[in-house]
Amino acid sequence: MPAVSKGDGMRGLAVFISDIRNCKSKEAEIKRINKELANIRSKFKGDKALDGYSKKKYVCKLLFIFLLGHDIDFGHMEAVNLLSSNKYTEKQIGYLFISVLVNSNSELIRLINNAIKNDLSSRNPTFMCLALHCIANVGSREMAEAFAGEIPRILVAGDTMDSVKQSAALCLLRLYKTSPDLVLMGEWTSRVVHLLNDQHMGVVTAAISLITCLSQKNPDEFKTCVSLAVSRLSRIVSSASTDLQDYTYYFVPAPWLSCKLLRLLQCYPPPEDGAVKGRLVECLETILNKAQEPPKSKKVQHSNAKNAILFEAISLIIHYDSEPNLLVRACNQLGQFLQHRETNLRYLALESMCTLASSEFSHEAVKTHIETVINALKTERDVSVRQRAADLLYAMCDRSNAKQIVAEMLSYLETADYSIREEMVLKVAILAEKYAVDYSWYVDTILNLIRIAGDYVSEEVWYRVIQIVINRDDVQGYAAKTVFEALQAPACHENMVKVGGYILGEFGNLIAGDPRSSPLVQFNLLHSKFHLCSVPTRALLLSAYIKFINLFPETKSTIQEVLRSDSQIRNSDVELQQRAVEYLKLSSIASTDVLATVLEEMPPFPERESSILAKLKKKKGPGAVSVNELEEGKREGGELNGGGERGGDSSSTPSPSADLLGLRAGPPVTAAAPSAGSLLVDVFSEAGVNDDGFLSEFSRFVCKNNGVLFENQLLQIGIKSEYRQNLGRMYLFYGNKTSVQFVTFTTTLNVQAKPVEPLIEGGAQVQQVINIECLTDFSDAPLLNIKFRYGGALQNLTLKLPVTINKFFQPTEMASHDFFQRWKQLSLPQQEAQKIFKANHAMDTEVLKAKLLGLGMALLENVDPNPENFVCAGVIQTKAQQVGSLLRLEPNAQAQMYRLTVRSSKDTVSKRLCELLAEQF
């Protein structure tokens, strides 16, 4: 290339740039710029018409000023004028200015669009490309409105030049990203897919980005791309390094295109066609083999390009998660990279292994690298690499290596960067809980966490250790002993005081036999920390003291004295003062019995999603931790908590005021736990209002989750249930309405369930939890058989559990256009189920809406052209597959009839939904 062709050198511009560079201070620069702006303004306003060159020069200067970070509020018109210049360089500068400094001034947009339109129809490829670049750079909605129809035509027209096709493809991609509703699929889509076969590699490279994006949104429409992509990939992978000429990059054939092809394939499941699949597996094997070959060049560009393809191939292998052989090979390859001298490769290997660790086929293979990863955590110099190592340790942790990993993470915490400490603390806490075999280890770990990184231990973490200690009586004595020892340290973190105060207040009696930790010693130890603590901790300690009075009457006078002191009873903090006054009064007037009742040991906490896991999820965004991760861990190791309630209810999370005693707040609302003597509390307010006697009990639950399932003179059975994805949990409450106990109370389900308490006292209620997983779609509900003896008589009862397919709906919001497009896609006769039926209830719009929402689908507004009709969309989550479903309900008020139409990707689902729903209205 001739070294002189560097442009047309605008001298004035170069001088101006030099001036700016010579400015010694920011002020001087601003002064120089203001002078220039004044000059340009006067030139633009002047009477003398400027020639194209001057206009271009000034517009370019303005652009330079803007790029320096200054505001520009004029010159747009002059730039737009340049667009219609027939001199290429002037046009080019005009477009550049517009691309960088778009203004939503509608008058200008119209002018700009006009100029673009002219250039697009000019048939001059250079001008067309300029116009397309401008649209792609601006990508505004106005441009999408003007050009989204035209560009697909340019893209697939037979006589379009290759370079224009390339620009058109990416231009369309940009418009699709900003305004997907304006880019309509059509006849052109199938032709776009065939661009994968284009002779020109550049066209394929550009088109594949567009195809990948479109496939993600419309997988069915583009699925023919899979076989085309595989054959293209296969040709590239098997080609010699010189075959592709200029598309070979440092001896690697077409690395960008290869990566994009592998990326496109990740939008789809493994190919069903055996031949295609075989060819693809061959490609993946070749890529893995090539990684073992000696490099063809020592340049880092060669190895980067080669490894970019390798990592993309590994991503695809992980995405398929079905080829154990490839997964293990991928893992071994990454294992080699873990020790590579290139930091970049070590980083990527750690990152990629994280996903491999979650595959059942490669989990064990990943685990073999534990020593290397631990070493990386200790020795890597770059904090981002250490972070990756910590992530991988977390991902590869299981029961077999939990102790080692937790120990390593704990010791790393002592020197870890402040930026990652909080996350590390959460991870350690979660692993310790998830894989705890003996709970003394768990308690030790959490107390160590507080000792090492107390500042980073969030409330969720110490709440959790208390919940677990309260719920497990086998660890309470150990916990009391350990916190007592931890509190001996001259300086201990306030979080330690909180945990210590709470645990000793509840279980101090378990260690009081030892004279070294006698009640008074315990109290003095706690109280020695009191003055150093913040108000919430002091409040907690005061509650611990009153618990002491109940546990150890011998401490009463000492503690009363403390409560009575001015610093407590006249404390300027209202909360502390009130506690001191109330506790003092309580301890002096209440009888021992009353005191014992009020200050009784805390009942077990209802089991709920671990608050720390929720916190980590929040920190990392959804998807970072699989939802049932913690649950799985527990299933392996036995239940952690006694109860069976899974929270999600904000009222059941510990109140932030550290009032864990619950003296002030009363028991949490959801604590429907079977505490002794609790009366049959009707927690199901809805159940009382039974206005729709017409429906069988079972079908009343189609659109709601809570209520009374069954009731007779003896027994009431209430249900609460919650569903998420393909999982559900159902709580059954068996209430004995009589004053006589039920004995040998058993329930059997035609699926497996946890046993229920065999005895129900008169007037009492017991709870049973059933975990539900939806494996595939179904029509029949599980049956529950209940047997018990009341007096001498055996009672036998069989009920249908109200688990219906719609419980596993995930609502899907979509716009009108998408709805009808999908509706049309589901047009096979068996995909549709329809019923026309008479209204059984008043046709009240609000009631209908409530029922449809209860169904679990998204109720879509402004979709159906007829406002009387209702349309809904949702996806049923089963383990085997997801079933997208659409629904339309058309009420006819005059005839008091409904027409219900359900379309879904699976015929049995459409049919079942239609049956279920027809009974509801």
Added chain:
Amino acid sequence: MQFMLLFSRQGKLRLQKWYVPLSDKEKKKITRELVQTVLARKPKMCSFLEWRDLKIVYKRYASLYFCCAIEDQDNELITLEIIHRYVELLDKYFGSVCELDIIFNFEKAYFILDEFLLGGEAQETSKKNVLKAIEQADLLQENFSSQSPHNCLSTP
């Protein structure tokens, strides 16, 4: 790719290309934050880092840092080579490119980038084809001028 920034060791922004719509204020904030973060890193550290919900890929060539923000599923290594190919294109076009070339001919740097990447995706990866397109454009220009050579930008 969401955006690409070129800045000097002194933290001066030399080129900015945004492939997602953002306000000027937001752009300035991102630039400030990233320039600071990247300049604070030591030479042997890895070229990738997590930043907000994006991945940053950067590489230093002489006095200039090239820095790209990509999305979660994008490939870091191939992005690193996108940067390298762009440097090669600049180098070939200017003949041993240096920071000054990019300062004085910033519009050219943008034009070359637009031929190579469009909407944040590779449009044409062949060096020959990109340069041919730019050459053709240059042929349409009237005046020619030459630049004095400066210290070059190739790998440190």
